[in-house]
Amino acid sequence: MTDNRPVVTMTGISKSFLGVRALHDVNFRLFPGEVHALMGENGAGKSTLIKVLTGVYDTDEGAITLDGQPVSFTGPMQATAAGVSTVFQEVNLCTNLSVAENIFIGREPRRLGAVRWGEVRRRARTLLARLDLDLDVSAPLGSYSLAIQQMVAIARAIDIQARVLILDEPTSSLDAVEVAQLFRIMRQLRDEGIAILFVTHFLDQVYEIADRITVLRNGGLVGEYATAELPQLSLVEKMIGKELDVLEGIEERSRRNLAVLEEGTPLVAVSDFGRAGSVEPFSLTIHAGEVVGLAGLLGSGRTEVARLLFGADRTDGGQVAVDGTPSSLRTPAQAIGHGVGFCSENRRAEGIVADLSVRENMILAMQAARGWLRPIPRRRQDELVDKYIKALNIRPSDPEVPVRNLSGGNQQKVLLARWLITEPRLLILDEPTRGIDIGAKTEIQKLVTQLSDGGMAVLFISAELEEVLRLSHKVAVMRDRQMVAQLANDDGLDADRVMQTIASGSHREEADR
Amino acid sequence: MTTGSLTAGRARFRLPRRQIPVLATLVLLLVMYGIGVSQYQAFSNVQVIFNVFIDNGFLLVVAVGMTFVILTGGIDLSVGSVVAMTAMVSASLLQQGLPAALVLVIALLIGPTLGLLMGCAIHFFEIQPFIVTLAGMFFARGMCTFISGSSIPITDGFWTRMSQERIGDPRGNFVSISVLVAFVVVAVAAYTLAYTRLGRNVYAIGGNPQSALLMGLPLGRTRIAVYTISGLCSAIGGILLSFYTLSGAPLIAVGMELDVIAAVVIGGTVLTGGSGYVFGTVLGVLVLGVIQTLITFDGSLNSWWTKIVIGGLLFAFILLQRLIGIRYK
Ligand SMILES: Nc1ncnc2c1ncn2[C@@H]1O[C@H](COP(=O)(O)OP(=O)(O)OP(=O)(O)O)[C@@H](O)[C@H]1O
Ligand SMILES: [Mg+2]
Numbered sequence: 001m002t003d004n005r006p007v008v009t010m011t012g013i014s015k016s017f018l019g020v021r022a023l024h025d026v027n028f029r030l031f032p033g034e035v036h037a038l039m040g041e042n043g044a045g046k047s048t049l050i051k052v053l054t055g056v057y058d059t060d061e062g063a064i065t066l067d068g069q070p071v072s073f074t075g076p077m078q079a080t081a082a083g084v085s086t087v088f089q090e091v092n093l094c095t096n097l098s099v100a101e102n103i104f105i106g107r108e109p110r111r112l113g114a115v116r117w118g119e120v121r122r123r124a125r126t127l128l129a130r131l132d133l134d135l136d137v138s139a140p141l142g143s144y145s146l147a148i149q150q151m152v153a154i155a156r157a158i159d160i161q162a163r164v165l166i167l168d169e170p171t172s173s174l175d176a177v178e179v180a181q182l183f184r185i186m187r188q189l190r191d192e193g194i195a196i197l198f199v200t201h202f203l204d205q206v207y208e209i210a211d212r213i214t215v216l217r218n219g220g221l222v223g224e225y226a227t228a229e230l231p232q233l234s235l236v237e238k239m240i241g242k243e244l245d246v247l248e249g250i251e252e253r254s255r256r257n258l259a260v261l262e263e264g265t266p267l268v269a270v271s272d273f274g275r276a277g278s279v280e281p282f283s284l285t286i287h288a289g290e291v292v293g294l295a296g297l298l299g300s301g302r303t304e305v306a307r308l309l310f311g312a313d314r315t316d317g318g319q320v321a322v323d324g325t326p327s328s329l330r331t332p333a334q335a336i337g338h339g340v341g342f343c344s345e346n347r348r349a350e351g352i353v354a355d356l357s358v359r360e361n362m363i364l365a366m367q368a369a370r371g372w373l374r375p376i377p378r379r380r381q382d383e384l385v386d387k388y389i390k391a392l393n394i395r396p397s398d399p400e401v402p403v404r405n406l407s408g409g410n411q412q413k414v415l416l417a418r419w420l421i422t423e424p425r426l427l428i429l430d431e432p433t434r435g436i437d438i439g440a441k442t443e444i445q446k447l448v449t450q451l452s453d454g455g456m457a458v459l460f461i462s463a464e465l466e467e468v469l470r471l472s473h474k475v476a477v478m479r480d481r482q483m484v485a486q487l488a489n490d491d492g493l494d495a496d497r498v499m500q501t502i503a504s505g506s507h508r509e510e511a512d513r
Numbered sequence: 514m515t516t517g518s519l520t521a522g523r524a525r526f527r528l529p530r531r532q533i534p535v536l537a538t539l540v541l542l543l544v545m546y547g548i549g550v551s552q553y554q555a556f557s558n559v560q561v562i563f564n565v566f567i568d569n570g571f572l573l574v575v576a577v578g579m580t581f582v583i584l585t586g587g588i589d590l591s592v593g594s595v596v597a598m599t600a601m602v603s604a605s606l607l608q609q610g611l612p613a614a615l616v617l618v619i620a621l622l623i624g625p626t627l628g629l630l631m632g633c634a635i636h637f638f639e640i641q642p643f644i645v646t647l648a649g650m651f652f653a654r655g656m657c658t659f660i661s662g663s664s665i666p667i668t669d670g671f672w673t674r675m676s677q678e679r680i681g682d683p684r685g686n687f688v689s690i691s692v693l694v695a696f697v698v699v700a701v702a703a704y705t706l707a708y709t710r711l712g713r714n715v716y717a718i719g720g721n722p723q724s725a726l727l728m729g730l731p732l733g734r735t736r737i738a739v740y741t742i743s744g745l746c747s748a749i750g751g752i753l754l755s756f757y758t759l760s761g762a763p764l765i766a767v768g769m770e771l772d773v774i775a776a777v778v779i780g781g782t783v784l785t786g787g788s789g790y791v792f793g794t795v796l797g798v799l800v801l802g803v804i805q806t807l808i809t810f811d812g813s814l815n816s817w818w819t820k821i822v823i824g825g826l827l828f829a830f831i832l833l834q835r836l837i838g839i840r841y842k
Pocket of ligand 1: 017018020021022040041042043044045046047048049089395396404405406407408409410435437
């Protein structure tokens with residue numbers, strides 16, 4: 001596969017942002033008909049390399065060739081026209097427009113200046129059929145799940161006779177079924193001779209799909225490898241530059257006896273919580289020091305459960321008891337008052353304030369909880385912020401940089417720190433490790449274990465079953481917007497059993513102690 | 514777990530949600546008309562409806578321009594002042610004896626030029642549209658009084674002909690020239706929004722400017738274009754107003770921008786951008802017009818009731834938009 005000539009080469013690429021060195025003397029090659037994984041920790045420079053290639057940023061130094069010809073694109077539009085299509089890290093489409101229009105806007109087929117809508121729809125259907133998607137192309141994109149939106153973004157990217165397809169973390173918001181679907185499409189495109197550059201933090205996926213791997217670390221090139229010749233452990237070592245400490249410690253501790261944990265009054269007990277059109281009524285208890293995992297496919301109602309518990313959506317009925325006393329969780333303010341913290345999955349829309357600094361972003365929730373009339377002394381702020389920058393290994397470690405300049409994964413860490421700082425009694429984490437590199441993922445998992453040992457209750461939502469199983473004492477399984485089971489995480493429980501429940505569990509099982 | 518499960522039934526709401534506000538406005542309009550007809554015999558006369566158009570033709574044209582701006586998520590507060598300024602300039606130039614055709618051209622250039630400048634300020638200096646167009650509003654209003662402190666009558670032949678021309682059917686119902694102009698503007702605008710790249714870019718930018726940019730759409734050009742279009746519509750509206758009143762007055766159309774915004778919003782266009790139709794704006798203007806007519810027919814009600822009703826409706830419609838959740842973001 002690699003015996004022909006590369007379609008893209010990048011040599012000696014360097015790029016700095018106001019003194020921050022994002023890339024330094026990086027070489028990169030991409031061959032036709034290969035899937036090439038670009039790996040590295042958060043902030044290693046993966047997205048920057050992609051943006052340099054597609055002309056979003058200028059290079060400081062270095063040269064790029066396409067089919068042997070030197071190129072320097074002025075922006076994604078020009079790159080696309082030359083056959084280099086990109087799906088950027090966050091889905092960038094307009095949800096108010098129809099599916100078909102999202103695929104074709106900017107290059108709609110026209111006659112005498114008038115968009116030919118019939119043709120647009122017809123071509124969109126053909127294109128989606130090629131990707132095995134059967135959508136109503138005139139429905140607004142916003143009426144489809146994030147995963148589908150991701151697929152539509154890919155459809156947009158491959159429409160233009162693309163020869164190079166760049167996917168920056170396309171899988172971070174997809175569940176297993178959808179990833180399988182995406183990979184099928186990627187293989188198909190690869191076999192058609194398209195070169196695919198693929199970024200992910202999931203190692204399994206790399207080994208499943210990639211032919212070759214390029215590893216970046218701290219903006220520098222570590223090396224280029226054939227996947228078959230690079231064992232997983234060495235890949236991790238190359239990414240983080242040292243050996244990864246293993247997770248076994250965590251595993252042992254999380255197996256604390258659920259029965260012991262669940263003695264006494266629960267911290268939060270809800271019954272018959274639900275919301276028409278969103279989640280069927282469910283009941284759930286969470287005790288101090290307990291980690292409850294919420295498993296289920298994308299769109300199964302995991303986030304909706306979290307939003308109800310936080311008062312971000314209102315429940316249609318049911319009761320809540322906090323520490324055994326009846327109370328209410330009808331608004332986020334009430335929930336925060338009861339010590340509930342909610343780290344949302346949708347960091348760009350709901351969480352991060354891009355123009356504020358890392359420090360300001362981290363302090364936000366704590367300040368809100370104290371009320372704006374009692375500012376947190378600067379010394380205390382610095383202390384806290386420093387602590388979490390270290391704990392989560394946020395880079396750059398300067399608390400005063402605006403969050404917009406951080407890489408996607410590091411932004412996620414800042415958001416997490418924001419809620420950790422408030423030291424809530426119940427912390428709801430919705431996909432906290434999405435888009436986060438393996439080192440930081442381990443850190444976050446350790447942190448969750450530590451916090452729960454210290455008495456904090458955690459509701460942990462994740463699409464990755466292994467992670468849920470590793471951390472939780474009890475796993476609640478969601479399916480089709482219904483809580484179908486609550487399983488004690490004892491020796492009998494493994495990923496297969498949870499998968500089975502997700503696939504088939506139609507009636508409620510009680511926690512089997 | 515077939516691949517079918519990925520796609521089937523994932524569309525969360527299939528209803529034509531974006532059309533609901535427009536439909537609601539249509540229903541409201543019909544209800545109001547029904548009330549009118551059942552209460553007052555003369556209301557069923559077709560001329561009543563024609564009069565609504567005659568009285569509000571200029572408002573409709575300006576509202577069409579505003580629809581473009583609001584669809585991108587912006588706002589244009591300068592429209593009322595630009596309307597007044599256009600009428601003032603026309604009246605004053607005609608008074609000085611310039612030929613009507615020349616005056617028309619000059620008057621039609623002022624609005625879009627100001628719009629272009631405001632659009633550039635908004636785009637290149639990243640200043641809030643609210644502030645920029647507020648400045649534009651003061652500037653244009655200031656220019657009015659600068660031209661003349663008092664009203665200037667128009668006696669020009671062309672203008673008076675335009676003012677008096679009646680296009681009617683054999684039974685004596687008629688509309689004025691300005692209604693025809695307004696219809697042409699509406700048709701052109703509807704076509705532009707639905708069938709041209711410019712129009713589609715307007716929706717895309719209103720939906721998510723960041724995404725629009727990354728999709729390679731010309732963000733700046735589109736933004737500047739909508740304020741220019743709004744300026745042009747205001748200029749046309751100003752000319753129509755001067756046909757209607759046969760004068761230019763420094764304090765005419767004060768606060769008109771608010772009526773225009775109200776009409777656009779009642780017509781179903783979402784203030785945050787990305788969703789709405791020109792047809793809705795036509796309905797919105799008609800709603801305002803019919804309310805006025807109803808209150809005139811009643812005779813006992815103070816004209817302030819118009820404002821009160823519009824306020825209530827505006828509130829109701831914004832509430833409706835929220836409830837339907839036209840916030841795909
Ligand atoms: N616009 C910018 N201004 C300043 N610094 C930036 C900017 N964009 C990126 N950086 C910095 O460049 C470095 C590389 O960022 P990049 O986004 O390429 O990381 P990444 O490898 O994609 O990480 P992730 O896995 O988290 O997405 C980071 O240290 C980041 O803070
Ligand atoms: Mg990235």
